[in-house]
Amino acid sequence: MNHYILKRMLQLIPILFAITFLSYGMMRIAGSDVVTQKMENTGTVVSEDVMDAAREQLGLDKPFLTQYFVWLGKLLRGDMGNSYVSGKPVFITFISKLPATLLLTIVSIVLTLIISIPLGVLAAVKQNTIIDYLIRFCSFIGNSLPNFFVSLILMYFLAIKMRWFPVIAKDVSLQSVAMPAITLAIAMSAKYLRQVRATVLDELNKDYVAGAKARGVKFSVTLWKSIMKASLVTIITLLMLSVGSLLGGTAIVESIFMWDGVGKMAVDAISMRDYPIIQAYVMWMAIIYVVVNLITDVSYRFLDPRIRLGREEA
Numbered sequence: 001m002n003h004y005i006l007k008r009m010l011q012l013i014p015i016l017f018a019i020t021f022l023s024y025g026m027m028r029i030a031g032s033d034v035v036t037q038k039m040e041n042t043g044t045v046v047s048e049d050v051m052d053a054a055r056e057q058l059g060l061d062k063p064f065l066t067q068y069f070v071w072l073g074k075l076l077r078g079d080m081g082n083s084y085v086s087g088k089p090v091f092i093t094f095i096s097k098l099p100a101t102l103l104l105t106i107v108s109i110v111l112t113l114i115i116s117i118p119l120g121v122l123a124a125v126k127q128n129t130i131i132d133y134l135i136r137f138c139s140f141i142g143n144s145l146p147n148f149f150v151s152l153i154l155m156y157f158l159a160i161k162m163r164w165f166p167v168i169a170k171d172v173s174l175q176s177v178a179m180p181a182i183t184l185a186i187a188m189s190a191k192y193l194r195q196v197r198a199t200v201l202d203e204l205n206k207d208y209v210a211g212a213k214a215r216g217v218k219f220s221v222t223l224w225k226s227i228m229k230a231s232l233v234t235i236i237t238l239l240m241l242s243v244g245s246l247l248g249g250t251a252i253v254e255s256i257f258m259w260d261g262v263g264k265m266a267v268d269a270i271s272m273r274d275y276p277i278i279q280a281y282v283m284w285m286a287i288i289y290v291v292v293n294l295i296t297d298v299s300y301r302f303l304d305p306r307i308r309l310g311r312e313e314a
Contacts, residue, residue, distance in 0.1 A: 019283075023279065100259060116193040266281040
């Protein structure tokens with residue numbers, strides 16, 4: 001197991017370098033820079049000499065490869081640079097956004113689990129009944145609605161009409177995070193409960209379930225101690241993918257509710273061509289997904305002994 005983990009971690013190093021190089025190059029292909037963007041946003045007209053001096057000060061006048069390796073060298077020394085827009089250190093700016101993103105991730109995942117697992121199991125147990133049809137219909141509706149539309153509906157009913165929550169986030173609190181988390185949980189639950197239903201149905205049709213019933217074992221015992229345990233591989237896979245996506249920030253939802261997380265930070269940085277912030281966000285996303293995938297693979301070993309990992313078990 002240790003050999004497999006070490007091998008996977010070594011494989012991630014060139015992947016991370018490739019991601020940084022490609023993202024750095026794609027931003028430069030965009031055809032604009034932070035200096036031009038700032039002048040357009042302020043509406044001021046300055047001479048080309050002033051703009052060239054500003055580019056020189058930021059290091060944007062150097063060739064692409066020189067810029068990339070200068071940035072990479074600083075990153076390896078723990079220096080993520082300063083924001084082109086605010087002038088603040090990128091690391092401090094990024095860390096300041098993490099509490100909001102972590103809170104949104106935790107609340108969204110908890111709500112998703114509370115909704116999707118019970119409803120998915122219930123739909124499987126009540127297969128082809130009115131309950132199953134109703135749950136699948138609701139999941140189809142929830143999966144069809146885009147997040148921005150759900151956000152507007154929640155704003156209208158929960159914030160404007162009932163005044164339960166603020167229209168936009170005021171601070172990093174449970175009251176402010178409620179509507180963004182519900183918006184994300186609706187979409188994820190609608191998708192995941194169908195997967196849970198399909199997985200549980202597959203287990204219900206296996207021989208050990210019929211054998212347990214023949215021996216007089218209560219169905220509830222078989223369901224929660226055997227069927228759900230066997231279904232955890234699928235559930236954990238879906239959960240980990242959601243964690244990776246949420247930790248990376250959900251740009252649309254965060255922007256609508258003005259939730260000050262890393263997703264909104266990335267959107268603002270992209271619109272202003274703030275390259276250091278964008279690169280920090282890309283690195284964060286890359287690290288999250290490779291680590292989440294590694295944790296998921298390792299967890300399979302403990303959830304299902306039939307799964308073998310790497311050469312050690314082959």
